[in-house]
Amino acid sequence: MFERFRRSVELTKASLAVLRADRELLIYPLISFVGVALVSISFAVPFLVTGAFTRTTESGVDPVTLALGFAYYVVIYTVIFFFNTALVGAAMIRLDGGNPTLSDGFRIAASRLPAIIGYAALAATVGMVLRAISERVGLLGQLVVGLIGFAWNVATFLVVPVLVVEGVGPVEAIKRSAGLLRKTWGEQLIGNVGIGLVFGLLTLGVFIVGGLLVALLASISGLLALVAVVALIVAVAILALVGSAVGGIFTASLYRYATTGDAGPMFQTETVAAAFRPKGSR
Incomplete structure (x- = not known):
């Protein structure tokens, strides 16, 4: 555990x-956060007008709610992936000198x-399907769904840099991401570092x-307490921005290592090489 934290x-x-070399990289997650907020606000209106919130609560999900929910997730993910792609693309340029x-x-x-x-x-499709299944199964089923979700997250870990560098379609990018991870770190991978853990502890x-x-x-x-609350919110927001930027940079370095052997x-x-490890190894 300590070794994993040290690598992180x-x-x-x-x-x-x-x-630090490219502080403007923080602009990408900042605009992304603003975009997500604006999209969420804009989708709140049709949800309220159609009564989707009420119908979801009283009688399950109907077609209108399902369609709105799917559209919402597609737009949200598009915003997130767009700015993450911009971030990773810029980071790749820096890593290439x-x-x-x-x-x-x-x-x-x-x-x-x-x-x-x-x-x-x-x-969005995978997320909604897994969520729908999770809501309809027991504890054991939820654990299985959780494992499937984890496998999806690992398999798609390098999708964004693949899109940036190789310019392939989404399905091919997923295959390429999973293939690079298997080729570089072997089968049955588990994460061996957690940058999110570092920023999670800092935020805590x-x-x-x-x-x-x-x-x-x-x-x-x-009044002083209110000022302190505002300062706390600002500090957490800054940590979130930096954490998002750092995560994108790390993904770029991981892809670079997987494709060239140089992070x-x-x-x-050697630290990047230990980012993943075969399940069961130490």
Whole structure:
């Protein structure tokens, strides 16, 4: 466990080094978050007008709710994948020794838009099917669905950089992603590093410290407590942005290692090589 955390910290540091060299990479997840919020707000209107929320609660999912839900997920995933593709594309340029600009990332993502939409539709379909099954089965069935979902996440881990570099369609990108993982790290993979774990712990620490500070200031002044709450929200938002950018950079380095054997100038090859491991090995 400690070794896994150590690798996660090392990869986080390496990804942060790339981010420090190209701070504009933070713009992609920022716009993505704003886009997701706007899409969610815009879809709330048809859901309310059609009474989809009420029908879902009282009598299960009807065709209108299903169609709206599917459309929502497709649009949301398209927004997320578009800006993630832009981020990974720009990161790949940096890892290859270039000096990317914001327009480089947007240009790459725009050129892959049809494949991004197709992949978003596939991801939405898989997500909705797994969720529907999970809601209708018992605990054992939910565990099986969870394993299937985990397998999907692993198999599609490199889809975005595949789309960026190889320009294939969504189905071929999924096959290529799974194939690269199997070829590089073998069968029955499990994650051996967790950049999300690092940022999860950082966020937890911020919440704990911030919560204590808010409680302390609340006993002194309501205004000071409000300022502390705002500062806490801003700090968590910044961590989320940085974590998203770092995750995209790491994905780019992982793809680079899987295809060339070199993760990039800021990454230690042996650490990236340990990102996944065969199940049962240490």
